Amino acid sequence: MIRFSKIYLLLIIACLGLNVKISTAQIHVIPQPLHLTTQKGNFVLNSKAVIGVDKESAVIGKYLQGYLAQYYKLQLTLKVYTQIPPSTAIRLISSNLKGADGAYALSVTAGKITISGKGGGIFYGVQSLIQLLPSVAAKPLLIPVCAISDEPRFQWRGLSIDVCRHFFTVDEVKKYIDVMAHYKLNVLHWHLTDDEGWRIQIDKYPKLTEVGSRIAYYAKEGKFRKLDNLVDGGNDGFYTKAEIRDVIKYAQDRFVTILPEIEMPGHSEAAIFAYPELGCKDSTGAKHRVRMLDPSEYTFKFMEDVLTEVIALFPNQYVHIGGDEAEMADWLKSPTAVALMRKEGLKNEKEIQSYFIKRIEKFLISKNKKLVGWDEILQGGLAESATVMSWQGEAGGIEAARMHHHVVMTPLPYMYFDAPQANEQLEPIGWNPPVTWQMVYNYEPQSSQLTPAEAAYILGAQGNIWTEKIPNAVHLQYMVFPRALAVAELAWSSKEDKNIDRFEYKMKQQYPYFKLWNLNARLPDIVGIDHITTNADRFKQTLQYPLSGAQIRYSLNGKMPDSTAKAVAFPVNIDVTLKDSLQLKTYTSWNLNTQHILQSATIKHIKIKPREVGIAELKPGLGYKIFKAKENNYAKLEAVTPVSVTVITTAVPMIIPVSTDDVTLVKFSGLIKIDTEGDYELTSGFEVSPTLYLDNELLIAGEKNTYVEPQKALLHLKKGFYEFSGYYTANEANSKQTLFALKDTNGKLLDPPVYLFHL
Structure with a gap:
């Protein structure tokens, strides 16, 4: 990929007439631009400004004009020029910038704003400009002087929407697209058919919508199975072709490509309910739920007819055909499938799946389209030109x-937004263990297991949302945002420039925009509500919050507050006697709407003391034993001979698992030497925590996600030696993470070789 050169960036700055002085703290553009510089001063935007466009950028100029009118009540004039005059206040200039598709340059001076690029590049520059605008319609509107040159890392920056389990209206889908576009996400994966509903009009087969789009109704009438997998029994609806064309045009104007998904051969219960002859037959005569298409010529003709109408609607070069979670064993009871196996020499049900997918692929190729499928399409042999969407982890x-x-990485758990965003006991019901925005942001689509040549086949990344437990658009927004912003940055920004602390700051600056757009993004957590182990006699903490106007209700008695409890403004100072343990529980709200978030932490009181140690017996480092096992059972390790016994003097041991078939367990023990009495903080940088003990007191509980259940020990330590031990399961991820970190009262990170010893 061609990157913007430093020389090119300097030319932009020279055109601004600025002395270079980097100060980007006030810029909070997401995704992070490739190059960004700022300077003192502002451009003042008022109603006298003219938006100058050329023929190619006119549609983007109209978009910007509409945005400023809607959210800032600014009625700007839009003028189309053959060559835009240099004096024009806002210039959108079509030009062939070097770099990846979508590259743009944005310059803001005190006198004008210039955005240049090709096609989508100008639009992406406008989105960066939107994030430079104040989040409230104050007058005058001040835009900071800056220069940005930018381009995307990946061309596939996706987000899905499942309208089958719960149906969402055209306006709700459009709003989803609007927010995607603001963060330069450019592929909307529209999941249009599934067991619980068929949502797209097909003229040749009208019962697909007459019957298949009304599954919730038929379930309530007792004519379809009970929809107990849906939070409220689901809802009904479908999109006419006119509505779909409207949504496609709306997305195109925002440089979002829509990927339609028509599920096959599984997840087809709604289609089979409408047209029973599609369903897989059972030669045993058993009655059961039928979700699988029979691999008959009738089925293939039916699906080809459906795809013909889908292709006529969607200009995207790709069509997603599902292929996941197919109950292939049903085919072994189908006379049609068994006959097909004999005819084609297929050895098993997986090869039937491969045959089915390849038949559909051949048809799509004949229509100049490319097939996309979930990673199960690898089973039995991958279709020759298929693109794989990897969801069952990264292996596929x-x-x-x-x-x-080609591959789109969208793996569990990182890219599945139907999972809770925090402690699942405190969040709306969801599938799978929690996935926090930090977990999303830390994900890397190009696995280290791939060579550079192989990694080039990764098209990008995508966040997925399945709506069994999501009954309405407000809830959908809560589950998707702000996690989708992390997808936007990891898929757009340079891998080398990822910075989670910077992203967290910028993400929290987006909430006033969410309020402007009336977007129900989940509120950020109060930072610092951690599970704490301490030997202090008092618990002191100040609770801060990044959103102005937020309120908190809290308790220290273990009872979770609700909306009836007394609310106070941030910051909140807590200073209480600590004799045993206490439970801190919080209820946080903001002035966006009625949304609130809950948090909980245990503050545990312990007693520890140094031990007597003969100085002559001391040896540097921690004793470190590595075991190979079949399960995570640390209690049995005493009877097992370790694979390796060594000494470590670093907090990042870099232990790689002993084999792919076994579990690698680690136990360590030794002493921490404290030279100066004072207050210390002990933490772990593992995403999944190790178990850590000091003086045989549990400080950090193991197997906890650090973003969901953050833990730390705050200890007053006297001069001396303290027994330190622990254990964990080694894997590739934590081999690059910090096992433990010790800081002094000033927050200084202490060097492990100075304080680690063993006997």
């Missing part, structure tokens, strides 16, 4: 990339 994507097939 890695396998496909090694076969030189």
